[in-house]
Amino acid sequence: MIKSNYFSSNSDMLLHFDKFIPWNELVPIYENNFHDAKKYNETGNDLFATAPNNVEEAIEYYRTILDAAGDVAGNFVSQHVKAMDIKGAHYENGKVTHPKEMIESVNKAKEAGIQPYGFQRKFGGLGLPFTVRALMGEIIYRVDTSFAIAFGCVNLGEILERIASKEMQDEWIPRMAGGEFCAAMGLTEPNHGSDLPNITTKATKSSDGKWVLNGTKRFITQACGLGETPSIILTLARSGGNGARGLSFFLVQSKDVQIAGIEKKMGLHASPTCEVVFENTPGLLIGEEGFGLVRYTMGMLNGARMGIAAQGVGMATAALEEAKIFAATRIQFGKPIGEIPAIKKILRRMEREIMAMRCLTLEGGRTVDMYYWRMEHLKEEGKSDKEISNDEEVRHWMKLADLLTPVSKYYCSEMCNRVAYDALQIHGGSGFTEDYDIARIYRDARIITIYDGTTQIQVMAAIGGVLSGMSATGNFRKYLTNEISKFPASKRILNLFTTLEKAVGGYKEIKASEVRDSFSIELVEVATRVLAGIQLEKTANLLEGEALAYRLKHANEYNIDSQAIALSNIEKMKEFANVDKL
Numbered sequence: 001m002i003k004s005n006y007f008s009s010n011s012d013m014l015l016h017f018d019k020f021i022p023w024n025e026l027v028p029i030y031e032n033n034f035h036d037a038k039k040y041n042e043t044g045n046d047l048f049a050t051a052p053n054n055v056e057e058a059i060e061y062y063r064t065i066l067d068a069a070g071d072v073a074g075n076f077v078s079q080h081v082k083a084m085d086i087k088g089a090h091y092e093n094g095k096v097t098h099p100k101e102m103i104e105s106v107n108k109a110k111e112a113g114i115q116p117y118g119f120q121r122k123f124g125g126l127g128l129p130f131t132v133r134a135l136m137g138e139i140i141y142r143v144d145t146s147f148a149i150a151f152g153c154v155n156l157g158e159i160l161e162r163i164a165s166k167e168m169q170d171e172w173i174p175r176m177a178g179g180e181f182c183a184a185m186g187l188t189e190p191n192h193g194s195d196l197p198n199i200t201t202k203a204t205k206s207s208d209g210k211w212v213l214n215g216t217k218r219f220i221t222q223a224c225g226l227g228e229t230p231s232i233i234l235t236l237a238r239s240g241g242n243g244a245r246g247l248s249f250f251l252v253q254s255k256d257v258q259i260a261g262i263e264k265k266m267g268l269h270a271s272p273t274c275e276v277v278f279e280n281t282p283g284l285l286i287g288e289e290g291f292g293l294v295r296y297t298m299g300m301l302n303g304a305r306m307g308i309a310a311q312g313v314g315m316a317t318a319a320l321e322e323a324k325i326f327a328a329t330r331i332q333f334g335k336p337i338g339e340i341p342a343i344k345k346i347l348r349r350m351e352r353e354i355m356a357m358r359c360l361t362l363e364g365g366r367t368v369d370m371y372y373w374r375m376e377h378l379k380e381e382g383k384s385d386k387e388i389s390n391d392e393e394v395r396h397w398m399k400l401a402d403l404l405t406p407v408s409k410y411y412c413s414e415m416c417n418r419v420a421y422d423a424l425q426i427h428g429g430s431g432f433t434e435d436y437d438i439a440r441i442y443r444d445a446r447i448i449t450i451y452d453g454t455t456q457i458q459v460m461a462a463i464g465g466v467l468s469g470m471s472a473t474g475n476f477r478k479y480l481t482n483e484i485s486k487f488p489a490s491k492r493i494l495n496l497f498t499t500l501e502k503a504v505g506g507y508k509e510i511k512a513s514e515v516r517d518s519f520s521i522e523l524v525e526v527a528t529r530v531l532a533g534i535q536l537e538k539t540a541n542l543l544e545g546e547a548l549a550y551r552l553k554h555a556n557e558y559n560i561d562s563q564a565i566a567l568s569n570i571e572k573m574k575e576f577a578n579v580d581k582l
């Protein structure tokens with residue numbers, strides 16, 4: 001893998017950090033009038049020692065952390081990923097072992113002070129907004145997915161900050177943040193993957209009020225812990241009747257389950273994917289009974305899905321950088337293949353797709369930051385749930401975040417695979433061997449359209465938001481038109497907006513619901529590309545001179561691709577408008 005600082009050597013990421021992310025808007029919302037810094041000045045409590053006093057300090061703090069992450073990922077872990085992949089994780093007699101390079105890499109990253117990035121300061125976390133977490137995710141996933149999961153999984157515990165009782169938070173979060181545990185997400189079962197509402201692992205309450213769990217979960221990443229560090233498995237189980245309302249959410253310790261085996265997989269060799277048996281396993285109820293899937297798991301998955309979007313950008317960047325080096329050094333017909341028009345064209349497409357993915361992920365992170373922290377601060381001020389859910393700002397941004405989260409996960413994971421495919425193609429036959437890193441990147445990329453909800457499930461989550469959001473008074477329409485008003489929009493982007501309206505019309509005209517549903521992906525694709533295209537053009541217009549011209553050129557080419565895709569999707573929808581069955 002390329003050895004460099006994966007933050008400071010990434011010019012597009014730096015543009016976002018230095019010029020595009022609206023820190024003046026985000027930081028005050030996140031820091032709530034620099035509440036933690038004031039606390040530190042009053043109490044001297046070390047937990048708040050790094051809290052910034054103003055926007056400039058916050059930016060410098062984020063920069064220091066991302067630079068440290070870029071250094072450890074790019075200069076240290078990158079030199080060990082091949083060994084981790086070859087050695088892989090092993091299972092014997094109920095125990096899982098990781099390659100020693102994995103343990104060393106995770107320890108090195110902890111020493112770099114970049115953990116735990118998902119928890120708030122009051123619990124011992126770094127206190128980073130989602131926008132910065134997205135950049136962190138990109139950096140660590142660029143180096144290696146198995147590493148990034150092993151290192152980052154503890155941050156799944158962030159859901160406890162939102163939903164657990166104060167006693168549970170105080171007991172468990174500081175221990176997780178302090179490195180006593182890693183975390184795992186116990187949802188999937190052998191017979192229920194996408195179909196989570198019907199899972200069967202049973203939770204029973206005994207007469208002393210304690211819960212025990214019985215059943216089997218499949219594909220649970222890191223349920224075994226990492227080295228000597230055990231896991232907290234955040235587990236979905238049935239405490240009541242049928243369907244989603246019968247499900248609750250439990251905190252289970254890995255010492256109380258049996259790891260029955262790990263999967264032999266095409267990728268993520270160093271990341272153990274465990275079969276977990278619960279046999280009268282103690283579980284602590286998190287939050288209230290019956291909200292396990294609809295509120296808590298979905299809350300956890302929304303965070304995880306933004307993480308996968310960032311993963312897509314990171315892995316795609318790794319693929320592009322490998323392809324660029326290969327294209328510059330492989331000589332055919334007397335010149336580097338990177339000078340051959342067909343290859344040049346592929347490289348340019350990869351680059352603009354990554355630019356679009358990064359825009360989309362960071363915009364997704366921004367929408368979460370814009371509502372989530374305001375909601376938290378309103379809670380702290382003692383506002384009721386009703387008052388919070390009626391707050392105009394919270395409502396507006398939450399709706400957008402509910403759309404941008406699945407859309408970012410869907411698009412970045414699919415596009416990452418496309419970029420990895422292109423990168424391998426550029427490597428020719430060498431790409432098909434294990435001599436080059438692209439083979440591992442390509443294999444590992446394949447999972448990201450599947451886990452944490454497949455592409456089809458993300459599309460199902462997004463389609464309602466596109467349709468209602470594009471109505472005459474819909475908030476997606478308002479948001480897009482507001483974004484377009486922030487820069488001198490090109491004719492092409494204005495045309496694309498009209499094309500999106502036509503695509504919504506074309507979708508609605510499909511009469512049979514079964515046929516219409518099957519075209520959701522075409523409509524969501526158009527909506528996503530229009531959104532990404534607007535962000536590309538908006539950010540280009542924040543630049544000057546050559547940088548402006550360069551980014552505008554990429555934005556224009558991206559939007560040409562989008563127009564062609566949108567027109568073709570609309571054409572297909574038209575053809576199927578009167579078809580009554582697939």
Ligand SMILES: Cc1cc2nc3c(=O)[nH]c(=O)nc-3n(C[C@H](O)[C@H](O)[C@H](O)COP(=O)(O)OP(=O)(O)OC[C@H]3O[C@@H](n4cnc5c(N)ncnc54)[C@H](O)[C@@H]3O)c2cc1C
Nearest residue numbers: 185186187188193194219220221273450451452453454456
């Ligand atoms: C390496 C790896 C790590 C994983 N880590 C975890 C983990 O840590 N925790 C955890 O709980 N799970 C984990 N999973 C499980 C993962 O989340 C599931 O595999 C995924 O949700 C899909 O479920 P499934 O495999 O049962 O596929 P299925 O649900 O059987 O889906 C098969 C196909 O049908 C499609 N499909 C299903 N339902 C619909 C629908 N209603 N509409 C349209 N299409 C549909 C899917 O999109 C897919 O293409 C992991 C899986 C792998 C391989």
